[in-house]
Amino acid sequence: MELLEAWLILRSVKGVSDGTICTLVRHFGGPKEVLSASASELRHVAGLRPSVVTALRKEPEPSVVAHVRKEMRLLEKGESGIVTILDAAYPRRLAMIPDPPPLLYVRGTLPASDNYAVAIVGSRKASPAGALMTQELSQQLAGMGLTIVSGLARGIDAAAHRGALAAKATTIAVVGCGVDRTYPPEHRQLQRDIEGHGAVVSELPLGAPPLPHHFPRRNRIISGLSLGVIVSEADQKSGALLTARFALEQNREVFAVPGAVKYGKHRGAHGLIKQGAKLVEDARDVVEELLPQFDGLLVDRVKNARFQETISQSFTPKERRVLSLLHEDPVSIDEVLMEAPFDRAEVMSLLLSLELRGCIRQVPGSRYVRTSC
Template structure:
């Protein structure tokens, strides 16, 4: 076995089983009964049928179908793409993932490996996230990455993308779990993000190469996200959001669940606000998360990516302070700022410029401005 995974010449039987039309829990049951993938593939139809609780003729069809799988082509493509393969029995298989009810039989991995097996936090939420939600995901991920916490998410649009980018901007490790094969980037616009993650973090999937991002794949992906993490933070989710499936897996496996509150009149906050009602911990800053994991870093310490910085709020005064306190995480037009505060145009422009230099405000298109950072 290689230090960072299995040798390709040894993984054929594992890949064959992983490509079979069976659920992970069924595959693990077979290996438990017969001892190894090789012995599963060599077992009699009768024995396979007995193990799976199916008739012998169905077992025959299943095993013959598995035996016909062209695993050599899969192995060749894995080698060409520089993908690492880690099987359930490898010493480098993540122990936190091995502890869940139905861990993946095989992990396809691009990027750095082994990846962190502890101190991982999942940040998930709506694909149709609001600007507020994306800002919160980015900000939380960036700050908590400074405490040595790796950010796990699904590389989907919206909250997932913002969380991955926040971790990268914070100089931290991020792990993207895909609901497709590693050769298929979904969504397509995240191709560059995936390259960035591979360069400094990890992208993983349990699905064989060529697997399309089908709807039924994402609950399976979500169980891996929860399994890799010590807790799951949800930022914006409708009542039927897939992010809530991730929290269900987290609870089933004894992981913490957190939720960032949202506007009570927004459908994208219905899921998160409901989680809070049901007992999820309300998050308004990073410390709300860290106090549940006191082993990570003393709460009176600054994250490593902020050490040496002063609390910039104490340096704000006059127009800058008034404008900063007026700004929100929803965009506000410069004319609204001028009108509502009653400050002359030039002074507002000067104040906004100062806040942008201090990285406390950000200008959007159309002379819209938002507050950039939160105060813990």
């Protein structure tokens, strides 16, 4: 029996959880050794239920073997690969969660196992402002060398991936189907772009459809790959809150981006802030919290001028023009109008955009001061 075939057969044994598979292969040294272990040897593994011992000692059904061999033929095409929990390439942080997937299917290239990653998740029905804020936040973080992890869903997830791609940085999409499928279908090109600048990963076998129960499970992988999880825009029923709960269980940091108090799409994020999540206005709020976990090289990248350059590159020419007119001394809207070739409504919109990003703040008298960026 080939090693890969043994992995796929072991994963197919009914009633054996991911956590149990990981325990077994670590105990015996590999999947072939697990499948060939006697009942007596299996019983010596602490916590192993009798039903699991019985299941492991059964010969695999012919249908299981046929399915495994079909999957092996698909893998031989080379478009997708598998990384196992025993491989050096398996993400180090993910391996430390209570129930890591024993197998990760991969399209693209996983970053180094000790790579620094942060997850950004949120509503599938994101507002235009929420998507813009997320993309810019992702671009800022990616520009400092952080890998951006998300779930390739509509809305906030897509904005997070696009921000990383705009920074020409690495991003990982954890999907709730086989990596050889695209969901949602309109993200086919985005998925290809991610494969070219990172990886699309799944614990599900090739061809697996995007069934509803797949997505809650994949959320533990999103948080498990990351130092922390940022919830950008989420209502009280959003799946992003489940990712945040997984993050807490895995001893990861949880961050939340605030929004309008009466706007339902932000209630989930506001609830997290009430419970102690770090409030995020820009990338600095994230990196300051994570800084103790960074190595020297990444610390230097955070502190150097590239951070400011990354922020400035995320602005439109009009936003940069208005920002250039503001400084530490208060400036009125009329003063901005005198220098900027825009009408009042457009200036108000540009000022609001800059204020939402934390680059400026309003002071008494309808005046503005520059705070950062």
